[in-house]
Amino acid sequence: MKPTNSHPHRVLVADDQSDIRDALRLLLRREGYEIHGAASPTEALAALEAREFDAVLMDLNYARDTTSGQEGLDLLPRIQMMDSTLPVIVMTAWSSVEVAVEAMRRGARDFIPKPWENNRLITVIRTQIDLRQALRQASRLEAENRLLRAESRPTMIAESAAASGHPTRTCSLPGSTARAKKWLRRRCTRCLHDRILLWLR
Numbered sequence: 001m002k003p004t005n006s007h008p009h010r011v012l013v014a015d016d017q018s019d020i021r022d023a024l025r026l027l028l029r030r031e032g033y034e035i036h037g038a039a040s041p042t043e044a045l046a047a048l049e050a051r052e053f054d055a056v057l058m059d060l061n062y063a064r065d066t067t068s069g070q071e072g073l074d075l076l077p078r079i080q081m082m083d084s085t086l087p088v089i090v091m092t093a094w095s096s097v098e099v100a101v102e103a104m105r106r107g108a109r110d111f112i113p114k115p116w117e118n119n120r121l122i123t124v125i126r127t128q129i130d131l132r133q134a135l136r137q138a139s140r141l142e143a144e145n146r147l148l149r150a151e152s153r154p155t156m157i158a159e160s161a162a163a164s165g166h167p168t169r170t171c172s173l174p175g176s177t178a179r180a181k182k183w184l185r186r187r188c189t190r191c192l193h194d195r196i197l198l199w200l201r
Helices: 018-030 041-050 070-082 097-105 118-152 178-192
Strands: 010-014 034-038 055-059 088-092 110-113 157-160 196-199
Touching: 010 018, 010 041, 018 034, 018 118, 034 041, 041 055, 041 070, 055 070, 055 118, 070 088, 070 097, 088 118, 097 110, 110 118
Parallel strands: 010 034, 010 055, 055 088, 088 110
Antiparallel strands: 157 196
16 A cells, blocks of 8 residues: 555665666655665664664665675664654665574565566565554553553452462552452462462452
8 A cells, every 4th residue: 555645655775876866766756655865874873863764775886896785784773763653664785694684683674686576566565664654553552551450440459368478568459449349350270379368458
């Protein structure tokens, strides 16, 4: 599914070759993406600091080093430090299993060799953006659930039996509500092995 025109996904394309950036810009704009280019790792970092992106498509080799991919590999952890959820897809004509494994170890989500296949490239970008959105949504829901649980959870008083020799454990449980009792019953089995005496205050 293409991004909507009102909210296009923003992709950073980092490559030292302008013709590569232009080709990717044309391809991805047709798919509805907003594209920003960077010609070096320094420009890529500056762009990431200036605005938020939904994905990064980056070459591993730049002007200083055109075969090993070291510049791109060094850039990956710096991007991860800025936003660990940002999907980074790496590209290089000098692909190898070792470089791909190292790129993934340093935080890349996928690896595409040059010359690329258009359909696969588009599919990878779309999949990674969708996955990031799903993970962010799940994280937000989990945070909301933790907050709701913290607000609704009754507090409890618990004390280990004196004869058991276990240290005393205490917390407060105000009220003797049906909700508190239900919550307490669900957790009684977790306390049995400690021979804990529980009561409502």
